[in-house]
Amino acid sequence: MDNESPRSESLSPEEAQAKTAILAECENLTAAGVTFVAVHFDGYGDSGATEDVKCFDSEYYAYEEHKPMPYEAAYLQEHFEALVPLGYENDCGGFGDVVLDVDARKITVERNDRFEDYSTTTYEI
Numbered sequence: 001m002d003n004e005s006p007r008s009e010s011l012s013p014e015e016a017q018a019k020t021a022i023l024a025e026c027e028n029l030t031a032a033g034v035t036f037v038a039v040h041f042d043g044y045g046d047s048g049a050t051e052d053v054k055c056f057d058s059e060y061y062a063y064e065e066h067k068p069m070p071y072e073a074a075y076l077q078e079h080f081e082a083l084v085p086l087g088y089e090n091d092c093g094g095f096g097d098v099v100l101d102v103d104a105r106k107i108t109v110e111r112n113d114r115f116e117d118y119s120t121t122t123y124e125i
Helices: 013-023 026-031 074-082
Strands: 036-044 047-050 054-056 094-101 106-113
Touching (some): 013 106
Antiparallel strands (some): 036 054, 036 094
16 A cells, blocks of 8 residues: 555444454454455446455455455455445545455555546647
C-alpha cells in the first residue's frame, strides 16, 4: 500500500463489532492453516459489488495473485462487508480489499479511487 496511515475517525459501532468478530476467529483460522482472509470490492457509476470472503495460505496477500484455499469462511462475510468503505462505488468508482492478516491479527482496508482527468493545451495559430 502506498499511503498507509491509521484511520483518523473512530469506528462505528457496527464496524467495531465486525472487527471484534473477525479477530475472534484468528485461532480457528490459524489452526486451519489460513494466513490471510480477504474480501475484494469494486464498483462505479453508483453500483458496486463485494466478492465472497476468501481464505489464503500464502506468505502475503495480493488480489488475484494466489489461489484461495478450500476453507469455508462464509460466516465472516457480513463482518467483512461491514468494513468495506462507504461510497467506493460513487461517480468513477473505486475498488480494493479488506484483509485480515491472521498471524498479525491486523485488519487493513485498501481503497483505490478512480477519477477522471483532462489536459488542456492552448496555442495561437
